[in-house]
Amino acid sequence: xxxxxxxxxxxxxxxxxxxxxxxxxxxxxxxxxxxxxxxxxxxxxxxxxxxxxxxxxxxxxxxxxxxxxxxxxxxxxxxxxxxxxxxxxxxxxxxxxxxxxxxxxxxxxxxxxxxxxxxxxxxxxxxxxxxxxxxxxxxxxxxxxxxxxxxxxxxxxxxxxxxxxxxxxxxxxxxxxxxxxxxxxxxxxxxxxxxxxxxxxxxxxxxxxxxxxxxxxxxxxxxxxxxxxxxxxxxxxxxxxxxxxxxxxxxxxxxxxxxxxxxxxxxxxxxxxxxxxxxxxxxxxxxxxxxxxxxxxxxxxxxxxxxxxxxxxxxxxxx
Numbered sequence: 001x002x003x004x005x006x007x008x009x010x011x012x013x014x015x016x017x018x019x020x021x022x023x024x025x026x027x028x029x030x031x032x033x034x035x036x037x038x039x040x041x042x043x044x045x046x047x048x049x050x051x052x053x054x055x056x057x058x059x060x061x062x063x064x065x066x067x068x069x070x071x072x073x074x075x076x077x078x079x080x081x082x083x084x085x086x087x088x089x090x091x092x093x094x095x096x097x098x099x100x101x102x103x104x105x106x107x108x109x110x111x112x113x114x115x116x117x118x119x120x121x122x123x124x125x126x127x128x129x130x131x132x133x134x135x136x137x138x139x140x141x142x143x144x145x146x147x148x149x150x151x152x153x154x155x156x157x158x159x160x161x162x163x164x165x166x167x168x169x170x171x172x173x174x175x176x177x178x179x180x181x182x183x184x185x186x187x188x189x190x191x192x193x194x195x196x197x198x199x200x201x202x203x204x205x206x207x208x209x210x211x212x213x214x215x216x217x218x219x220x221x222x223x224x225x226x227x228x229x230x231x232x233x234x235x236x237x238x239x240x241x242x243x244x245x246x247x248x249x250x251x252x253x254x255x256x257x258x259x260x261x262x263x264x265x266x267x268x269x270x271x272x273x274x275x276x277x278x279x280x281x282x283x284x285x286x287x288x289x290x291x292x293x294x295x296x297x298x299x300x301x302x303x304x305x306x307x308x309x310x311x312x313x314x315x316x317x318x319x
Contacts, residue, residue, distance in 0.1 A: 004144040005052075007201070007209045011136050012054040014205040022062045024130035025137035027103040029059055031118060031163055032141025032156070036100065039093075044106070044114070046096040048089040055140045056087035067102070069095045119166040131170065136204040138167065145197070145209075148216045154197045155190040157183075164189050176200055244278050247302050250309030251275060257312045270301045 001009075016022055029048055037045040048071075050056050056073065063069045071089040091099060100106035104121030106114050125131045138156055146153040158164040164180040164187035171178040171189070176196045180189045191197050194217055201210040251271045254260075260268045273285050280288075282295040282302075 003147050003209070007143075007145060007204075007206045008052055008055065008140055010206050010208050011140055011204060012052075012058050014136065016062075016133060018129060019066055020127065021129050021133035022066045023102060024124050024133040025140075026059065026062050026066065026099070027105070027120075027124050028134045028137030029055075029141045030099070030103060030105060031120075032138050032143075032158065036096075036105075036116065043093060044096045044100065045093070046091040046099060050087050050141070051084050052140070053085070053087060056089060058140070059089055063089070063091065063099070067095065067099055069099070071095075118160045118163045120163070120170055125170065131174065132203050132205065134170070135200065139204055148194075148197075148213045151192075152194040152197050152213075153190065153192055154200065155188050158187045158189060159185075161187055163187075171200070174199070174203065176203075240281065244274070247274055247306065248278055250306045253309045253312055254305055258308070267301055267305060270298060271305055274302065 016025065030046065033050055034046060034048045037047070039045055048056075048059050050059070060071060060073065063071055069091060071091045074088045074090065076086050076088070077084075097106065101108075104124055105117055107117055108114065120134065125134050142157045144155055144157075156164075156167060158167065158180075161180075161182075167189050168178045168180050171191075176191065176199055177193055178189055178191050178196075180187055182188075191200060194213070198210055198213055198217075201207075201213065251274055254263070254271070260271060263271065269289060270285065273280070273288050277285065277288070282298040286293045286295060286298040
């Protein structure tokens with residue numbers, strides 16, 4: 001089962017008691033997965049299509065509770081692009097008109113004709129519970145989410161540009177960063193930030209999916225932190241090793257060209273310690289001296305040896 005299917009399986013079991021929330025969720029289902037058929041000047045029909053049997057049963061139950069309608073259900077089998085069942089709920093004539101008027105999708109123009117409005121009507125999502133219900137219905141209708149192990153990406157596929165803009169507006173009012181882009185013959189409203197995906201899952205009532213995403217986020221953060229620390233430590237080790245190798249090369253050049261006998265006692269002692277303990281840190285070298293010094297003092301002495309080696313190298317080039 002895909003992660004999207006797991007979310008929908010959880011959402012269809014979210015209890016809805018208030019009639020206004022039933023209307024909000026149904027409105028989203030119709031706008032996302034519904035088709036309106038014109039059968040004459042004053043006759044409409046409505047169908048809701050879904051590949052999820054549980055979503056079809058939920059829509060059937062809501063239509064019956066809110067409007068006393070028992071829609072016809074038809075199941076067809078598709079083989080392309082993959083084998084699947086499609087459930088079609090059909091509402092005809094006056095019942096369809098009553099539902100579409102109540103959801104704000106159909107408005108009378110006063111001359112005996114209908115105007116279709118695909119934006120989300122403020123009256124449908126007036127209360128917070130109805131906003132949550134609408135978003136839940138939208139996901140049940142045509143929402144999907146990628147496997148959070150791979151990426152954070154939740155999206156809604158919308159047929160109409162005005163509905164996509166309206167859905168983005170609703171999400172942004174709830175401080176959820178959503179964007180809309182055209183994709184082939186549709187529009188896609190999507191979220192790509194883990195924090196905002198989690199906020200939306202919480203609003204819709206998918207708390208089990210939310211916990212799963214949170215656990216994955218925590219594990220990812222832990223792995224990223226470990227990787228950063230390992231990379232940082234590796235970089236520091238490489239830097240220390242490269243520095244020690246360079247120091248040893250400089251000290252050997254000084255030894256060959258000048259000899260340790262001509263160095264001051266302080267420089268000679270630190271040069272010999274570096275040759276004998278190539279893996280030691282500056283702090284460890286400083287502690288080995290007859291008169292221990294700190295990292296800064298060791299670095300200063302080794303720096304003087306490097307400068308001497310550089311001068312010798314320049315002289316050699318001139319020769």
